[in-house]
Amino acid sequence: MVTQVFEEISPADFFYRNRDIAGFTNPSRAIFASIRELVENSLDAAELAGAPPTIYIRLTYGEGGLESGVYRLRVEDNGVGITSRHIPSAFGQVLFGSKYKLKQARGTFGLGGTMAVLYGQITTHKPALIVSSTGSTKVYKYRIMVDIQRNRPIILERKILINKDQWHGTIVKFSLEGDYFRAMPKILEYLKQTALVNPYANITFVDPKGRLYKFVRATTKMPPLPKETLPHPYGVDVETVKRLMQMTPHRNMRDFMIKHFHRISEKIAYKFLEFAAIPRGKNPKRLGPGEVVKLVQMMKRFEEFRSPSASCLSPLGEELLKAGILKELKPEFIAVCQRKPSTYAGHPFIIETAIAYGGSIPKKTDFVLYRFANRIPLLYDEASDVSFRVIKSMNWRRYKASPDMPIAVLVHICSTKIPYKTVGKEFIADRPEVKREILNGIREAARKLRRYLSKQEHVEKEKRRLSVFSKYLPKIAKFSTELAGKERQPDIQKLLEIVNQVGRKESRK
Amino acid sequence: MGEKNPENDVSAAVKKKKEIVIDLESFGETLYHQMEQGEFPWIKMPSRSTENIYYNPELRQYVLGERKVKRSTRNIRHIRPFTQLVWTAFFAHQLSHQRKTSTLRDVYYSAQAYNMSFKDQSESDNVITDLETVIGFAREDFNIFPEERSAIFGDLTIEYTVPGYEGRQMNMTSHPDGLMIGPALTYSEFVKTSADKVIAIEKGGLFTRFIEENVHKKFNALLVLTAGQAPRATRHFIRRLNKELALPVYILTDGDPWGMHIAMVIISGSANAAHLRGLTTPDAKWSGVWATDIVDYKLPTDPLTEVDMKRLQELQRDSRYKDEIWQREIKTFMKIRKKAEQEAFSRYGLTYIVDEYLPAKLEESA
Ligand SMILES: Nc1ncnc2c1ncn2[C@@H]1O[C@H](COP(=O)(O)OP(=O)(O)OP(=O)(O)O)[C@@H](O)[C@H]1O
Ligand SMILES: [Mg+2]
Numbered sequence: 021m022v023t024q025v026f027e028e029i030s031p032a033d034f035f036y037r038n039r040d041i042a043g044f045t046n047p048s049r050a051i052f053a054s055i056r057e058l059v060e061n062s063l064d065a066a067e068l069a070g071a072p073p074t075i076y077i078r079l080t081y082g083e084g085g086l087e088s089g090v091y092r093l094r095v096e097d098n099g100v101g102i103t104s105r106h107i108p109s110a111f112g113q114v115l116f117g118s119k120y121k122l123k124q125a126r127g128t129f130g131l132g133g134t135m136a137v138l139y140g141q142i143t144t145h146k147p148a149l150i151v152s153s154t155g156s157t158k159v160y161k162y163r164i165m166v167d168i169q170r171n172r173p174i175i176l177e178r179k180i181l182i183n184k185d186q187w188h189g190t191i192v193k194f195s196l197e198g199d200y201f202r203a204m205p206k207i208l209e210y211l212k213q214t215a216l217v218n219p220y221a222n223i224t225f226v227d228p229k230g231r232l233y234k235f236v237r238a239t240t241k242m243p244p245l246p247k248e249t250l251p252h253p254y255g256v257d258v259e260t261v262k263r264l265m266q267m268t269p270h271r272n273m274r275d276f277m278i279k280h281f282h283r284i285s286e287k288i289a290y291k292f293l294e295f296a297a298i299p300r301g302k303n304p305k306r307l308g309p310g311e312v313v314k315l316v317q318m319m320k321r322f323e324e325f326r327s328p329s330a331s332c333l334s335p336l337g338e339e340l341l342k343a344g345i346l347k348e349l350k351p352e353f354i355a356v357c358q359r360k361p362s363t364y365a366g367h368p369f370i371i372e373t374a375i376a377y378g379g380s381i382p383k384k385t386d387f388v389l390y391r392f393a394n395r396i397p398l399l400y401d402e403a404s405d406v407s408f409r410v411i412k413s414m415n416w417r418r419y420k421a422s423p424d425m426p427i428a429v430l431v432h433i434c435s436t437k438i439p440y441k442t443v444g445k446e447f448i449a450d451r452p453e454v455k456r457e458i459l460n461g462i463r464e465a466a467r468k469l470r471r472y473l474s475k476q477e478h479v480e481k482e483k484r485r486l487s488v489f490s491k492y493l494p495k496i497a498k499f500s501t502e503l504a505g506k507e508r509q510p511d512i513q514k515l516l517e518i519v520n521q522v523g524r525k526e527s528r529k
Numbered sequence: 530m531g532e533k534n535p536e537n538d539v540s541a542a543v544k545k546k547k548e549i550v551i552d553l554e555s556f557g558e559t560l561y562h563q564m565e566q567g568e569f570p571w572i573k574m575p576s577r578s579t580e581n582i583y584y585n586p587e588l589r590q591y592v593l594g595e596r597k598v599k600r601s602t603r604n605i606r607h608i609r610p611f612t613q614l615v616w617t618a619f620f621a622h623q624l625s626h627q628r629k630t631s632t633l634r635d636v637y638y639s640a641q642a643y644n645m646s647f648k649d650q651s652e653s654d655n656v657i658t659d660l661e662t663v664i665g666f667a668r669e670d671f672n673i674f675p676e677e678r679s680a681i682f683g684d685l686t687i688e689y690t691v692p693g694y695e696g697r698q699m700n701m702t703s704h705p706d707g708l709m710i711g712p713a714l715t716y717s718e719f720v721k722t723s724a725d726k727v728i729a730i731e732k733g734g735l736f737t738r739f740i741e742e743n744v745h746k747k748f749n750a751l752l753v754l755t756a757g758q759a760p761r762a763t764r765h766f767i768r769r770l771n772k773e774l775a776l777p778v779y780i781l782t783d784g785d786p787w788g789m790h791i792a793m794v795i796i797s798g799s800a801n802a803a804h805l806r807g808l809t810t811p812d813a814k815w816s817g818v819w820a821t822d823i824v825d826y827k828l829p830t831d832p833l834t835e836v837d838m839k840r841l842q843e844l845q846r847d848s849r850y851k852d853e854i855w856q857r858e859i860k861t862f863m864k865i866r867k868k869a870e871q872e873a874f875s876r877y878g879l880t881y882i883v884d885e886y887l888p889a890k891l892e893e894s895a
Contacts, residue, residue, distance in 0.1 A: 492602070
């Protein structure tokens with residue numbers, strides 16, 4: 021008989037063992053994921069600072085050169101920076117972060133940055149260097165490693181420098197094993213799409229060969245920052261409610277409901293408590309375990325809560341989306357559509373869609389699909405994404421479109437909780453509410469495309485029309501002149517002008 | 530020699546030519562004027578759609594009804610054929626002016642020299658038919674001829690009017706293969722003939738046999754080879770022989786619905802030429818091979834095909850075929866379900882058709 025041996029592992033240990041679920045599957049994916057995680061942190065931080073992001077990425081060969089497969093990655097931003105005492109944990113501890121709040125951000129898990137550092141450490145056994153300042157008089161410089169078994173940062177060096185220029189931002193630098201040349205197409209595609217969906221950002225990338233890729237901002241306008249919000253009663257579970265009960269300073273259910281949940285007025289609080297048969301004056305801390313479960317059940321059943329407001333969301337907006345598409349895809353025509361806020365399971369979300377046609381959009385056997393979530397491009401597992409299926413299900417002939425035309429379809433979902441299928445943030449799950457909004461959004465853009473295509477068709481037709489008239493009328497003039505034995509040909513310019521005017525009038529319709 | 534007839538007037542042909550030139554010019558003037566007025570050039574012409582084609586029992590041929598169509602260059606679908614029409618008028622005018630002729634195929638190719646492309650020859654043929662409709666004259670009158678040619682043999686003397694041959698006379702026995710009915714013969718004047726009838730023959734083999742067997746002498750006849758469906762120039766020529774020289778016309782074809790119709794087109798014209806006059810010979814007679822001949826002469830036969838039977842049903846309903854003899858022959862064909870070629874008479878020897886059949890048939894149809 022064998023006895024089981026039990027042990028406990030830390031979260032860092034768990035993600036070390038299962039790094040592929042965070043996207044660090046192999047040397048090629050790892051280098052891509054590292055760049056991506058750091059760039060997304062930088063964009064989040066820069067937006068918080070309220071300034072258009074300027075991000076500088078440099079990838080160089082490690083000491084062993086190309087052969088060793090070791091690279092040094094350095095990412096610098098102009099974001100808010102990290103307060104000194106949080107720097108080590110931000111990069112040396114998984115499931116530690118500042119983005120667990122209820123508002124839209126790229127980061128969600130408190131995992132990405134640390135995973136990059138951790139991956140570098142396990143492949144090269146070198147510490148990571150973090151330099152950051154919040155714009156105070158000091159710049160902090162840390163050299164850290166991750167204590168994987170304890171999920172704690174190990175601080176190897178800490179330096180304080182004088183901040184002369186009120187610099188704020190963060191520099192992250194570490195070594196990692198990777199396969200840049202296999203990852204290159206995906207990295208460049210990622211940066212291009214990031215530049216598209218963040219058209220106000222300057223992104224510079226220098227690759228190991230010294231090649232410079234510059235994505236220049238098209239505007240300095242940024243979408244308004246999202247506001248932090250309270251949880252919506254439809255979106256909470258028993259655990260959330262229990263935690264709220266523990267920390268609440270309020271002594272009756274009326275105040276508890278109004279103060280801790282999203283968009284609850286006094287009237288609705290009363291109505292709900294009556295519906296749930298809980299006295300309005302009851303002290304929330306006195307609710308028994310059974311009552312808490314019942315409260316949550318009733319929250320899901322009550323139909324009069326107002327739907328969540330979208331102030332916690334920060335969609336790109338039609339104008340910026342257009343600017344981004346124009347600069348990165350250079351199409352002939354763009355149709356964009358921002359849907360009204362909607363919810364799934366108590367989480368607010370907004371869908372933005374766009375269709376780009378012609379110009380530099382390549383002709384392929386199928387539409388090009390660009391997927392974005394909270395201004396992050398999603399590059400992997402396209403066929404599993406809900407948008408992919410929506411596009412496949414549509415009858416494009418109704419919109420005068422066919423897969424062999426140069427058409428790109430863009431779908432952007434913004435939410436406090438993106439319905440990802442995995443922590444790798446690769447594709448969006450099939451939620452009926454989300455699916456419907458995506459469908460309606462694409463349809464709306466497609467209708468605009470159809471209008472454009474019909475107009476184009478008409479303009480083309482008019483052009484052909486005019487060319488037919490200007491080909492034949494002069495001949496008729498010539499031969500009739502000869503038949504009639506006249507010296508001078510009749511003036512047909514007037515007739516051609518009439519044709520032209522009629523064409524213009526019709527295309528304006 | 531036949532009685533004088535307006536169509537026999539020497540100056541008539543010249544007059545007609547002049548008239549055509551004037552018509553073509555005034556067509557050009559109309560369009561010119563319209564353009565000068567800032568109008569998109571347009572014309573009105575009789576519709577040639579089947580709903581506008583009627584059989585006229587008085588004229589004993591098909592004619593166009595009252596229906597007119599307007600072709601305007603304001604309409605993008607009309608402008609190309611309209612331009613082709615104007616060019617064709619211009620080209621015809623040049624032909625008349627230079628006293629040259631051209632074939633349908635020539636027209637098609639000549640167009641390319643003027644950057645006036647036609648998709649294919651049938652498109653250019655169609656535009657020529659349009660011009661006939663607009664001007665009211667047959668294409669032969671403005672010097673455009675089909676490629677296929679038929680021939681004539683027999684004692685007829687004509688006088689040429691074409692450039693270089695004016696005043697020269699020619700007898701139609703002067704070549705043992707017969708003389709081609711081309712533009713020169715079409716425009717010639719008849720001088721004299723000793724013949725008292727015309728025999729039109731569908732097939733070249735029989736035509737040659739008849740010449741060899743001296744049918745023209747034995748029967749005092751002019752022999753005309755239609756070479757299948759008679760070209761318009763030939764139909765017009767036969768009509769002239771009939772009208773100007775008062776010669777009765779007898780037609781010999783294969784004994785099947787198609788041969789029957791070759792005879793009918795010579796007699797009553799075709800729907801395709803409903804816009805034209807002067808191509809029919811209403812008094813001509815179809816002398817054989819009849820369905821009843823197949824029975825009477827016990828000719829070797831082939832069975833009628835599905836297509837033959839269908840054609841017979843069509844002919845049965847056709848107003849041109851309403852006379853008793855046609856109806857009788859159609860019914861007989863349908864009953865015996867057999868057909869015979871002219872050559873079938875060879876089973877009785879090479880001269881049988883001339884010695885036995887022909888005299889009997891001429892007598893029967895006279
Ligand atoms: N460039 C940066 N500037 C400012 N703060 C940063 C930067 N990078 C990371 N941080 C801070 O470190 C925290 C942890 O980052 P990490 O990438 O591990 O997680 P996250 O971004 O919160 O979530 P996710 O796992 O989805 O990326 C962040 O929440 C943020 O507060
Ligand atoms: Mg992150």
